[in-house]
Amino acid sequence: xxxxxxxxxxxxxVHHPWASRAELLAARAEAVPALERRLLSxxxxxxxTALTLLFLFAGGxxxxxxxxxxxxxxxxxxxxxxxxxxxxxxxxxxxxxRENRRWRRQLLGWAxxxxxxxxxxxxxxxxxxxxxFDAHGDADFVDxxxxxxxxxxxRTRSVRLVAHSVPAVVAVLAGVVGxxxxxxxxxxxxxxxxxxxxGxxxxxxxxxxxxxxxxLYGLDRARARLAEDVARLPRASEIPEPPFAVRVLIPxxxxxxxxxxxxxxxxxxx
Numbered sequence: 001x002x003x004x005x006x007x008x009x010x011x012x013x014v015h016h017p018w019a020s021r022a023e024l025l026a027a028r029a030e031a032v033p034a035l036e037r038r039l040l041s042x043x044x045x046x047x048x049t050a051l052t053l054l055f056l057f058a059g060g061x062x063x064x065x066x067x068x069x070x071x072x073x074x075x076x077x078x079x080x081x082x083x084x085x086x087x088x089x090x091x092x093x094x095x096x097x098r099e100n101r102r103w104r105r106q107l108l109g110w111a112x113x114x115x116x117x118x119x120x121x122x123x124x125x126x127x128x129x130x131x132x133f134d135a136h137g138d139a140d141f142v143d144x145x146x147x148x149x150x151x152x153x154x155r156t157r158s159v160r161l162v163a164h165s166v167p168a169v170v171a172v173l174a175g176v177v178g179x180x181x182x183x184x185x186x187x188x189x190x191x192x193x194x195x196x197x198x199g200x201x202x203x204x205x206x207x208x209x210x211x212x213x214x215x216l217y218g219l220d221r222a223r224a225r226l227a228e229d230v231a232r233l234p235r236a237s238e239i240p241e242p243p244f245a246v247r248v249l250i251p252x253x254x255x256x257x258x259x260x261x262x263x264x265x266x267x268x269x270x
Contacts, residue, residue: 020123058086059197168208175202
């Protein structure tokens with residue numbers, strides 16, 4: 001994706017020469033929602049998952065066809081088409097993941113830019129763009145601080161963020177299945193070819209899962225730094241503690257089902 005097509009007008013917001021706090025926060029208010037819509041689009045997730053499965057299907061089809069002793073011309077054409085489709089799907093998956101990594105970097109960059117730019121001149125700051133550090137002298141400081149806390153928490157626990165990991169998890173599981181198929185079953189050409197496709201997919205999935213994990217860690221660190229910095233403000237004592245549901249029940253509702261599913265999978269495989 002070229003710079004003109006990027007959802008963000010600034011590729012590296014931390015290093016951009018901002019003239020004022022108002023300019024920085026206005027640009028962030030424009031860029032961050034656009035980046036999150038593109039990165040966490042369910043249509044994009046479905047497309048990535050479909051391409052991942054297409055790559056795996058192409059590997060299985062090519063392996064099965066190659067294992068046959070007699071090849072009619074039509075079969076060769078179909079095998080070649082399936083192989084090309086698999087390669088095209090793999091290239092598209094890699095390209096999309098590169099875009100995802102770039103957009104994640106930009107999103108974390110905007111959080112860092114906001115923190116680094118708190119000493120900038122205020123400028124003509126619009127009320128809806130204020131952070132707690134811009135509103136600490138305003139009457140609605142508590143409302144602004146609570147909105148910032150909720151927004152930072154939602155970013156780390158969004159259902160769409162969980163869905164965003166589905167293609168990478170599918171790729172890793174496919175890689176595991178392919179490698180186990182080679183390791184535990186008698187070798188033949190079809191299993192070897194499928195295992196190679198699945199292994200490549202699994203490695204790509206591990207790389208994507210690692211990138212997603214670093215992004216989640218970065219989001220959580222940004223949330224924690226925001227909370228720490230707000231706690232140092234003179235009026236921090238006016239901000240009420242978040243409700244029990246926000247602090248405990250919602251995180252538990254998002255994490256416990258996945259933990260139980262993982263335990264069930266481990267127990268079943270044992």
